[in-house]
Amino acid sequence: MTAIPIHLLSGFLGSGKTTLLNRVVDYYKAQDIKVAIIMNELGDVNLDGQFVEQDVPMAEMLSGCICCTIRGDLSIELKELIEEHRPDVVIIESTGAANPMEIIDAITEAALFMRIDLRTIATVVDGPELLARSKRGGRTFKLMQDQIRCATDLIVNKADMLAPEELVEVQQLVRGLNAFAPLTVTVRCMTDLAMFDLTAAPKAKPDASAQRLHDSAGSDHVCGANCNHDHDHTRTHDHDHAGAGYVSHAHVMTLTHYFAGPVNSHAFEALIKSLPQEVYRAKGIVTFTDTNSRFLFQYAYREVEFIRITPQGNVSDVAVFIGEHFAKEELEKELHKLENQCWEEQV
Known part of the structure; x- marks a missing residue:
């Protein structure tokens, strides 16, 4: 049995991964290649899945991240998806808050149960956001650095939102972190998709020649040729192995709010624009x-x-908010106030 190619799409929140995913799906369908998708969201609802055509087999992994809280489910999801739909290729779009090396470990575990081949780790870089984060540092910038370091292919997106000298600075930042992966500068992820060709040779990935480390929790961590990040996990990834599940993106918070009914468009837009x-x-x-x-x-x-x-189908009105240490209770109150205002207007 031929190993099924797996392509992992990585990149921080809002970078353009779902746009790239849709382009890749269309690319495969034009060649009559059967593609299946695993989409991971930190929230309780997979909204990005609304963009994907309904005839594409999809598994949703919600309310957690592949790399930690629901990591053990990835093998099961992959196995069931492949057995039920027999795809020619599988694309995994990870949540933007995930460290790709942990996902690579999870995919490696899945390879124990089925014949799969991790071909590509394509990281979509939000050019303006990387530049802004580089000025102030912090955990999110460290996470973006890891996502860039571990890529086999790099896509610097949103070039139209950068001045020429800023674009040069962003490319220098990216190249300083990963000097080996092919780099493409794009607007709305318009790029040559040959990196996803099924006939292409597999890219560098974790294998027997990879550097294998043993962390303080006793689990093996595999790093490929393109990943040269600092292996002090208690610092770089903010893992606290003595604590209860504190991981690299524990500072990322989500709020999922289901609306009781329609809301006023002007009031809703004002609320969104006033977000902290x-x-x-x-x-x-x-x-x-x-x-x-x-x-x-x-x-x-x-x-x-x-x-x-x-x-398509019975889809609830919902809003998902993702950020760092924001006042969830206050935001929830504002959303309820918006709903109550609309109810009063209707009465």
Whole structure:
């Protein structure tokens, strides 16, 4: 039995991974290649899955990250997906808060149960956000650095939002972290997708020649040729093995809010635009009292976009917020206030 190619899409929240995923799916379908997808979200609802065509087999891993809290489920999801749908290729889109090396470990575990071949670790880099984070450092910047270091292919996205000298600075930052992976500069992830060709030779990945370390918890951690990050896990990844599940993105918080009914579009947009800086990503599906349509909204780094949609099946109105140490209770109160205001207007 031929090993099924696996492609991992990595990159921080809002970088453009789902846009790339859709381009790759279309690329495969044009060649009559059967593709299956595993999508991972920290929240309780997979909203990015709304963008993917309905005839593509998909497994959703929600309310946790592949690399830790639901890591053991990845092998099961992969096995069931492959056995049921017999795809030619599988794409895994990880949550933006995940360290790719931990996901690589999880995929390696899955390889014990089935014939799979991790071909590509494509990291989508949010150019403007990397530049901004590099000025102030912090855990998120360290995570972005790890995502870049562990890539077999690099896509520096949102080039249209950078001045020429800023774009040069971003490329220098990326190259300083990973000098080996092919690098492409893009707008909306428009790039040559040959890296995903099934006939292409497998890229460098963790194997017998990889450097294997033994961490304080007693589990093996495998690093490939392109991953040269500091292996002091108690510092670089902020793992506290003595604690209860504190991992590299434990500072990332999520809030999932299900709406009781339609809300006013102007009031909702005002709420989104007034979100604190600590909330760097939000997305959801909403129905407005002053329109006849439902919308999928995307918010990343102070910019919000609304897309008119007709969801398939029974899809609830919901909003998911992702950030670092933001006041979840206060935001929940504002959302309830928005709902109550709309209810009062209707009465």
